[in-house]
Amino acid sequence: MRADLFLVPSPVVEQRLAGKTLVLIDVLRASTTICQALKAGARAVIPVSEPGEAAEMRAKIGAETGILGGERQGIKIENFDLGNSPLEYTEEKVKGKTVILTTSNGTRGYARGSTSKLTITGALANISLVAQKVADAGQDLVILCAGQDGAFSIEDTLCGGMILHKLQSEIKIEMELNDAASLALLLYRSNIRSLKQTIARGEHGRFLRKLGFENDVDLASEIDAIPVLPVLKDSRIILEQE
Amino acid sequence: MRADLFLVPSPVVEQRLAGKTLVLIDVLRASTTICQALKAGARAVIPVSEPGEAAEMRAKIGAETGILGGERQGIKIENFDLGNSPLEYTEEKVKGKTVILTTSNGTRGYARGSTSKLTITGALANISLVAQKVADAGQDLVILCAGQDGAFSIEDTLCGGMILHKLQSEIKIEMELNDAASLALLLYRSNIRSLKQTIARGEHGRFLRKLGFENDVDLASEIDAIPVLPVLKDSRIILEQE
Numbered sequence: 001m002r003a004d005l006f007l008v009p010s011p012v013v014e015q016r017l018a019g020k021t022l023v024l025i026d027v028l029r030a031s032t033t034i035c036q037a038l039k040a041g042a043r044a045v046i047p048v049s050e051p052g053e054a055a056e057m058r059a060k061i062g063a064e065t066g067i068l069g070g071e072r073q074g075i076k077i078e079n080f081d082l083g084n085s086p087l088e089y090t091e092e093k094v095k096g097k098t099v100i101l102t103t104s105n106g107t108r109g110y111a112r113g114s115t116s117k118l119t120i121t122g123a124l125a126n127i128s129l130v131a132q133k134v135a136d137a138g139q140d141l142v143i144l145c146a147g148q149d150g151a152f153s154i155e156d157t158l159c160g161g162m163i164l165h166k167l168q169s170e171i172k173i174e175m176e177l178n179d180a181a182s183l184a185l186l187l188y189r190s191n192i193r194s195l196k197q198t199i200a201r202g203e204h205g206r207f208l209r210k211l212g213f214e215n216d217v218d219l220a221s222e223i224d225a226i227p228v229l230p231v232l233k234d235s236r237i238i239l240e241q242e
Numbered sequence: 243m244r245a246d247l248f249l250v251p252s253p254v255v256e257q258r259l260a261g262k263t264l265v266l267i268d269v270l271r272a273s274t275t276i277c278q279a280l281k282a283g284a285r286a287v288i289p290v291s292e293p294g295e296a297a298e299m300r301a302k303i304g305a306e307t308g309i310l311g312g313e314r315q316g317i318k319i320e321n322f323d324l325g326n327s328p329l330e331y332t333e334e335k336v337k338g339k340t341v342i343l344t345t346s347n348g349t350r351g352y353a354r355g356s357t358s359k360l361t362i363t364g365a366l367a368n369i370s371l372v373a374q375k376v377a378d379a380g381q382d383l384v385i386l387c388a389g390q391d392g393a394f395s396i397e398d399t400l401c402g403g404m405i406l407h408k409l410q411s412e413i414k415i416e417m418e419l420n421d422a423a424s425l426a427l428l429l430y431r432s433n434i435r436s437l438k439q440t441i442a443r444g445e446h447g448r449f450l451r452k453l454g455f456e457n458d459v460d461l462a463s464e465i466d467a468i469p470v471l472p473v474l475k476d477s478r479i480i481l482e483q484e
Binding site: 006007008010011012149150151152153154157178179180182183186187190202203 | 249253391392396399424428429444445
């Protein structure tokens with residue numbers, strides 16, 4: 001299997017997706033929030049790039065079903081129902097609803113998912129299911145880390161490295177890696193016993209803790225804490241049907 | 243000293259340069275070519291973004307003095323005097339001349355150098371002088387890796403990591419690192435005994451070898467092979483005056 005990882009979104013990515021599995025990673029916090037929303041019974045999460053788009057989408061699907069979620073600079077967007085804290089996405093708030101989500105980095109990647117064969121939301125919270133699904137799908141893999149405002153993000157790269165490690169060392173798949181995938185694997189293996197601390201001490205971890213979101217950072221760092229498998233179908237993220 | 247490294251150019255970089263030392267790294271090959279051109283006696287290298295700009299600049303400074311150098315997709319630009327192979331920049335070709343250089347990735351970063359206090363061209367070929375100059379300058383450091391078409395490049399990151407290693411472990415400067423700087427340091431230290439091989443086997447190294455530029459890859463991987471210190475002064479790169 002060929003596995004290419006991208007540390008930040010790059011125009012190169014889109015040319016490499018046809019027929020492949022795409023894993024979109026934004027550990028802090030969009031990927032974790034998507035997992036949590038679907039686990040709490042949301043029908044679907046619709047990722048959109050901008051707040052205005054989100055509002056239009058809700059007008060289209062109706063205020064009873066549609067819930068607006070998202071952040072800018074880490075903070076809930078004005079007039080939105082929910083922010084980007086996975087812990088807000090309780091059954092009471094989202095069961096049976098469609099969440100329209102827009103975040104600074106993580107939700108933008110889903111627009112690229114239109115050319116891949118399979119698009120999965122990847123987080124540490126659902127990492128074992130993601131790795132297994134990638135292996136079962138059997139086709140070449142592209143891992144796209146959301147990063148932070150165009151710069152590398154350590155938690156996303158660790159998560160990407162851990163997926164590659166699971167594929168290579170646990171599921172025993174032979175893989176041909178690009179340079180960034182090798183780097184992510186090195187980063188993960190160097191932090192294998194200190195994942196939580198490395199993430200909490202990282203730039204984005206510190207930023208969120210300063211805003212009072214330390215529980216989000218804890219939850220997002222917990223391996224397999226939210227064991228669901230969100231996949232993209234017709235521009236909506238839903239739980240994979242068995 | 244605070245040291246921030248960026249794996250790829252990002253809009254965030256420009257906000258962080260005031261009063262700092264900026265090191266611009268494009269090991270394969272712009273940084274190495276700039277070192278070589280100045281060592282061979284070029285008066286200055288003028289980095290520009292586009293071929294059209296280069297031609298205009300030459301019209302301005304005159305055809306006797308101005309030499310056009312650069313590449314797209316690794317290959318010399320049509321009607322240019324030289325490509326981006328450091329080995330082409332001999333005394334015979336460039337002594338006393340001003341080289342106007344445009345490359346796919348490496349020369350674009352110099353436009354950012356206008357806000358930094360000091361801007362240095364960094365390569366493996368001049369790394370010891372670069373590290374010492376950064377230490378002597380004493381101000382905070384930003385290392386900008388050129389990368390490859392917006393994606394991470396392993397040779398630039400190794401070079402950035404090696405500068406940080408020299409500052410921290412040899413010159414013994416206490417440093418506060420951003421996440422990407424820590425990653426670069428980890429990458430360098432994991433490859434400390436296999437730099438040449440890692441670069442030759444990397445994506446860009448393989449690409450250049452396929453084009454027949456294996457001698458460039460060898461030269462660019464050789465530590466302190468071209469011991470000169472190019473700095474940016476008024477949009478021109480010149481040798482630092484003692």
